């Protein structure tokens with residue numbers, strides 16, 4: 001096996017650079033050398049050697065020693081200098097480089113090859129004794145810190161004292177003799193701390209540094225980083241040994257870092273910093289303020305020190321040419337490190353640059369338009385999840401903030417408004433035209449109207465999948481949840497954080513991206529939906545097979561969803577409609593009635609209201625499919641829970657308090673999630689589903705008549721476990737449809753299907769498909785029922801489960817493909833076997849999760865349904881899944 005690959009001086013052993021073998025840095029040094037860019041010559045010891053090093057008790061085989069000697073000979077041949085030569089010494093840097101850039105790895109050692117003899121040679125050949133002794137003391141300092149791991153504080157202290165003794169403030173005031181004296185002190189420090197003199201043998205220096213790079217692969221820091229970022233321990237790191245070039249040889253020398261495009265905005269403009277007469281880390285270390293690369297950037301910043309474009313115009317032109325070559329070669333925005341030695345440009349590193357979501361979008365679209373990459377590549381390059389940042393208003397980054405507390409970033413976006421501590425007040429104040437932030441200890445379904453009215457939601461309890469978080473994400477409202485330091489007193493209409501107090505009506509701001517809660521209002525900036533975003537979405541739409549629908553239950557949600565490109569509604573829940581202030585009394589009368597006749601009387605009052613709900617939705621969605629789920633939650637959710645409310649509710653519903661209490665007690669359930677809900681309601685009270693079906697068909701005919709374009713209702717029966725349940729429910733819907741069509745003398749197309757959200761339904765899908773015309777996988781409940789985990793209670797242990805690796809990710813956020821996914825695949829297969837044209841979709845939270853969407857594509861579902869604000873994410877993820 002070959003363990004050493006040479007590069008530079010017309011050589012590139014690695015060919016096109018293999019990152020797995022040579023590490024990212026080594027592969028790209030090789031790549032740059034192969035296209036003729038000025039790379040100081042060097043060689044890479046492979047990651048395979050790192051693995052072998054550990055297998056063989058941290059030793060190097062003789063064959064590698066010979067290969068390294070060969071590598072050194074290559075550098076010597078290209079540079080004409082000799083490693084360890086007292087007259088004209090070769091100096092090298094030793095650099096680590098794993099497949100992916102990894103903090104926690106060994107820092108680079110520069111100027112290796114200097115000792116008491118070679119330093120004199122360097123002084124001679126460079127004609128600059130000060131430079132030579134400065135380089136030597138830097139080398140001892142770095143080597144002692146990074147390789148010998150001595151206490152670097154002592155070295156810094158020695159330097160400070162040396163300067164103080166002379167009355168100097170800056171390193172630049174030190175003379176050759178001053179540095180030489182410091183070298184003496186440094187060597188004494190090494191001997192004192194290490195017990196041995198500083199290594200004078202340059203080969204011992206080299207092997208010490210190489211061993212330290214491999215050693216750092218198993219450092220605690222590196223291990224922690226690998227664990228957090230899912231990097232396998234057996235990847236290993238490579239070592240790069242490379243001839244030194246010097247950016248610190250006077251005013252025609254410099255060192256810098258650059259991006260080929262602006263990493264914050266994606267703008268096509270070189271972006272970066274450089275320092276004249278400086279070496280290596282000086283730019284990043286912040287000892288001196290770096291200068292701008294381009295004149296335009298300098299002028300924009302109103303800075304004085306000349307840009308590189310102005311100070312070194314010729315080298316800059318050369319650098320710009322290299323930037324363009326690198327982009328063409330790597331076909332991506334590059335992050336670059338370079339050094340100029342006495343007017344000559346040298347490239348030291350290049351890699352794909354990190355960028356913001358906004359920049360990622362712009363760069364992908366620009367590069368496709370420049371024909372540097374294909375449109376498919378542009379689609380693949382943008383992380384769908386990152387779009388989330390772009391689809392909501394965000395806080396003006398330049399505005400001052402008075403941060404009160406911090407919680408979980410539960411739903412992105414930012415909002416300012418008056419703090420309000422209950423949902424009724426939120427609704428009232430919003431109607432009066434106030435921007436409102438609803439503040440609750442935690443939210444429940446009864447808060448829906450308040451959440452709708454609010455611009456943002458803040459809770460003291462609850463995690464990322466709490467009611468508040470899920471509903472807020474669904475509505476596209478910013479939400480900060482689980483702010484533990486928040487003490488809310490809803491009765492007194494105030495909250496406290498420590499000694500600070502916020503009363504109802506005080507203005508606060510929440511940032512759902514950072515979890516910050518601020519006092520006062522902070523200005524926001526609106527998202528940009530046209531431009532690059534629109535272009536990329538258009539490309540994605542041409543590629544994807546999966547349709548994308550939205551989970552939407554109000555006309556406003558539907559409009560938002562259509563603006564974001566939804567092709568229908570995949571889940572219109574109907575329970576929230578029942579909470580509406582105008583009709584909750586009728587709902588309660590229906591629940592409290594003790595006969596079918598009584599229930600029907602109450603339902604008659606609800607019918608026109610429910611018809612209006614659907615009419616408004618159908619108007620927005622004309623011509624598109626709308627899946628409406630009939631009533632799902634247990635009835636007691638609609639009854640009051642607080643003693644204080646009983647009297648008022650009883651009076652409104654025209655029953656005695658005793659009747660109300662008795663009925664509430666009757667409806668009480670120990671485990672409502674598995675209780676009297678879903679189609680079980682329809683089986684026991686068929687008149688409820690009958691009313692809902694009538695409202696749907698009447699509304700559909702109204703809209704068809706008015707707009708000429710009929711919606712396509714898909715009536716969905718929830719929580720079905722058996723074919724018989726669905727048969728009974730479908731009969732109600734069909735019978736009602738027929739009755740309405742006869743009354744109206746007109747009809748619309750419709751489907752009746754079911755949610756697959758119980759394992760039994762998935763298993764019996766073949767039989768259920770004899771009745772059901774579509775399946776929608778309700779993966780929220782299907783995850784709960786398959787795992788036997790209640791989503792509302794999982795918060796207490798889910799984090800621990802994820803930390804311990806029991807779940808790779810929260811299964812309510814990203815589908816458990818191994819487990820729940822099997823049920824979906826099996827149900828899809830069995831359903832299709834019975835009814836080849838059965839429509840299949842998914843409508844849980846997972847419909848907006850890219851990994852889950854990839855699974856849906858693989859399983860051949862027809863559509864995914866996501867909350868309106870996640871529709872663009874789903875469109876892009878669906879396109880990527882189809883590529």
Ligand code: ADP
Pocket residue numbers: 040092093094095096107108110242243244245246247255279280281337338339348349
């Ligand atoms: P990192 O991975 O932390 O960026 P590098 O190996 O890239 O570490 O080294 C850091 C810096 O050291 C480089 O940006 C460059 O300025 C300097 N450097 C490394 N090798 C050389 C060299 N052969 N000649 C001159 N400077 C070098």
Ligand code: MG
Pocket residue numbers: 337349
């Ligand atoms: Mg670097």
Ligand code: MG
Pocket residue numbers: 632718719757778781
């Ligand atoms: Mg459900």
